[in-house]
Amino acid sequence: MNAINLADKLATFAEHWQPRVVGQFNGHDLMVVKVKGEFVWHRHDDTDDFFLVLSGRITIRLRDGDVSLGPGELFVVPKGVEHCPVADEEAQLLLIEPTGTPNTGNAATAAPRHIV
Amino acid sequence: MNAINLADKLATFAEHWQPRVVGQFNGHDLMVVKVKGEFVWHRHDDTDDFFLVLSGRITIRLRDGDVSLGPGELFVVPKGVEHCPVADEEAQLLLIEPTGTPNTGNAATAAPRHIV
Numbered sequence: 738m739n740a741i742n743l744a745d746k747l748a749t750f751a752e753h754w755q756p757r758v759v760g761q762f763n764g765h766d767l768m769v770v771k772v773k774g775e776f777v778w779h780r781h782d783d784t785d786d787f788f789l790v791l792s793g794r795i796t797i798r799l800r801d802g803d804v805s806l807g808p809g810e811l812f813v814v815p816k817g818v819e820h821c822p823v824a825d826e827e828a829q830l831l832l833i834e835p836t837g838t839p840n841t842g843n844a845a846t847a848a849p850r851h852i853v
Numbered sequence: 854m855n856a857i858n859l860a861d862k863l864a865t866f867a868e869h870w871q872p873r874v875v876g877q878f879n880g881h882d883l884m885v886v887k888v889k890g891e892f893v894w895h896r897h898d899d900t901d902d903f904f905l906v907l908s909g910r911i912t913i914r915l916r917d918g919d920v921s922l923g924p925g926e927l928f929v930v931p932k933g934v935e936h937c938p939v940a941d942e943e944a945q946l947l948l949i950e951p952t953g954t955p956n957t958g959n960a961a962t963a964a965p966r967h968i969v
Contacts, residue, residue: 738915740926762929763901785879799854810856813878833878
């Protein structure tokens with residue numbers, strides 16, 4: 738069993754909004770992702786949505802206001818709450834979601850799960 | 854709803870091995886903790902144990918070897934696996950465990966849950 742180095746995992750890919758699974762925890766996928774630009778408005782009816790910023794900055798738009806996050810800051814979007822992540826410049830994040838959760842809230846439009 | 858700044862939360866206390874709850878995620882507590890020295894050997898029969906190092910270094914001793922972690926590295930101790938975290942110098946961690954999990958694996962010896 739080895740430590741998971743998040744920077745090393747992030748160095749293996751360049752695509753934005755394409756999370757990579759780096760580990761598992763209690764039925765959840767631990768994922769790193771690079772983001773830039775605006776994602777889509779979506780919600781997850783069955784799960785909270787965990788964001789921890791590793792580098793860069795993101796804004797999580799909510800229908801009743803924005804939450805701005807920098808390195809070392811986290812935010813949990815409660816289940817059922819619509820949100821739209823946005824990053825002016827590239828940011829790198831740790832995400833946690835139950836294994837199989839579509840990142841757009843919709844299996845038809847979700848990114849495939851890549852494991853690194 | 855606001856971002857949770859982990860460094861700000863860590864600045865509110867000094868005690869070692871006394872996790873502070875900073876948020877909730879899918880029935881889990883998100884916690885920050887300062888550690889130094891050797892904890893106790895323990896296991897959690899019902900949950901994996903998530904460690905992400907924010908600063909410093911820790912070693913997670915396992916019965917079949919050690920895992921060493923620095924900043925930006927994470928490790929998940931599988932449920933039921935005995936482990937003993939150790940830090941030669943102070944380290945700061947993000948921990949995730951189901952709400953109510955005793956940090957020693959035993960309610961009688963666990964640290965109380967503080968919320969910051």
